[in-house]
Amino acid sequence: xxxxQKTRDKIFVPIIIVLSVLIPLVVFILLxxxxxxxxLGLELGTYPFFHAxxxxxxxxxxxxxxxxxxxxxxxxxxxxxxxxxxxxxIFLVSYVLSKxxxxxxxxxxxxxxxYIYFFILITHIVLSAIIVPLVLFTMYRGLxxxxxxxxxxxxxxxxxxxxxxITGVLVYVFMVPYY
Numbered sequence: 001x002x003x004x005q006k007t008r009d010k011i012f013v014p015i016i017i018v019l020s021v022l023i024p025l026v027v028f029i030l031l032x033x034x035x036x037x038x039x040l041g042l043e044l045g046t047y048p049f050f051h052a053x054x055x056x057x058x059x060x061x062x063x064x065x066x067x068x069x070x071x072x073x074x075x076x077x078x079x080x081x082x083x084x085x086x087x088x089x090i091f092l093v094s095y096v097l098s099k100x101x102x103x104x105x106x107x108x109x110x111x112x113x114x115y116i117y118f119f120i121l122i123t124h125i126v127l128s129a130i131i132v133p134l135v136l137f138t139m140y141r142g143l144x145x146x147x148x149x150x151x152x153x154x155x156x157x158x159x160x161x162x163x164x165x166i167t168g169v170l171v172y173v174f175m176v177p178y179y
Contacts, residue, residue, distance in 0.1 A: 005144065012140055020133035023092070030099045038101045047098035048172050048179055054091040055168030058084050062162045078142065085139055088161075091168075108178050117174045124167035131160050 061084040068077040107117055134157040141150035 005146070008144060016133060016136040016140060019136060023132050024129040027092075027096060027099070030096055031104070033100065036101055036103055039097055040101065047094060047102065048175060050094060051091055051098070052169050052172035054087050054094070055165045055172075058087045058091070059162055059165035059169070061087070062158065062165060066158060081139070081142070084161075085135065088135070088165075105175065105178050107175060109174065113174070117171075120167050120170050120174070124164060124171060127160050127164050127167075131157070131164050135161060 061080050065077050065080040065084060068074075068080060107114065107121075109117055134153065138150060138153045138157040141147075141153060
């Protein structure tokens with residue numbers, strides 16, 4: 001059993017590491033494209049609202065998943081967390097499409113709200129990059145039934161992922177007047 005896990009780790013751990021580097025790098029490159037390509041023909045406001053719905057739903061699912069594992073309902077926990085992961089993956093693809101399709105929209109708020117917005121935005125962006133390997137390793141350890149390792153990493157993954165999901169909604173709330 002341990003040999004099989006080591007064999008799996010030799011395959012999947014490097015894949016997780018590569019994805020953890022590539023995903024933020026690709027997003028950064030796409031954010032800085034000199035030209036936009038409207039791939040889906042959607043209005044600018046469509047993407048941010050959709051992203052807020054995905055982030056809000058993910059946050060709710062994360063809390064439900066946490067409650068379910070505390071109630072010792074591992075199968076329900078697993079299904080809810082896989083759904084949260086799928087929604088986050090859909091968000092990532094949609095976010096990339098939106099950045100390819102639309103010019104960035106500047107925040108127009110002033111005063112103290114401007115500082116709050118940028119604090120939320122900057123922490124959201126930084127933790128969004130950090131959460132990629134955490135979620136991938138947490139999912140991997142859970143799906144391979146390495147529950148001790150899963151629990152160890154999940155205690156860090158959960159609050160960061162929840163923060164990223166909630167601040168994703170907050171960024172939308174701050175930006176909605178400017179779309």
